[in-house]
Amino acid sequence: MSDDSRPSPAQIPVAAVIPAAGRGVRLGPGAPKALRTLNGTPMLIHAVRALAASRHVSLVIVVAPPDGAAEVKSLLDAHALPDRTDFLVVPGGDSRQESVRLGLDALPPEYGVVLVHDAARPLVPVDTVDAVIEAVRDGAPAVVPALPLADTVKEVEPAAVPGEPEPVVATPDRSRLRAVQTPQGFDRETLVRAHATVTEDVTDDAGMVERLGPRVVTVSGHEEAFKVTRPLDLVLAEAVLARRRLNDGF
Secondary structure, three states: OOOOOOOOHHHOOEEEEEEOOOOOHHHOOOOOHHHOEEOOEEHHHHHHHHHHOOOOEEEEEEEEOOOOHHHHHHHHHHOOOOOOOEEEEEEOOOOHHHHHHHHHHOOOOOOOEEEEOOOOOOOOOHHHHHHHHHHHHOOOOEEEEEEEOOOOOOEEOOOOOOOOOOOEEEOOOHHHOEEEOOOEEEEHHHHHHHHHHOOOOOOOHHHHHHHHOOOEEEEEOOHHHOOOOOHHHHHHHHHHHHHHHHHHOO
């Protein structure tokens, strides 16, 4: 007998966790990466607005630097954000993995779909966010937006001394490789179990789910969802914002 009280996939509430506790050393000294400004607005605010632009996202949890939660809360309060989306700030940990887990710990029980998004990807289009959510609601336990690689990739033997030539050991088939982005989307139970089970350090949350065995699928990513990690990326992000302002008429 079916349980009519269970929500349909389209009714499962969606929350997003944005780990923003990193220092962003590759951008040089100064404010944490997430608080660097683009067009006068912190990257974190751009990232929060990008997720809140989806009508499916009703809660955004920002994981702040351990000693910076009050500052981040003030920052969110000072910028116009959608009224239909709730926001919560929690202190983060020493690693990205720990910060995401702390964000998950703060999730109210009704949220069955969770997005994890890099604050350093401030310009992800709403269509990409919605595509990830739709795939999770359709039954995929883990979803990542991804792009085909434009460059040939070489596998090398790392040099013993940084800067020295590195021998090439293989050339992977580029047609089978993808560059992954965020937000990554998950069935909540799957992601919580991954964080409780996988203890070794990984570079993304989908990698943790892969270790457990559930299927991870990709959807089409977007070239504007690039990660801002170097000074040149800031220049590119400013150019994207300028083009958007021109196209939107303001």
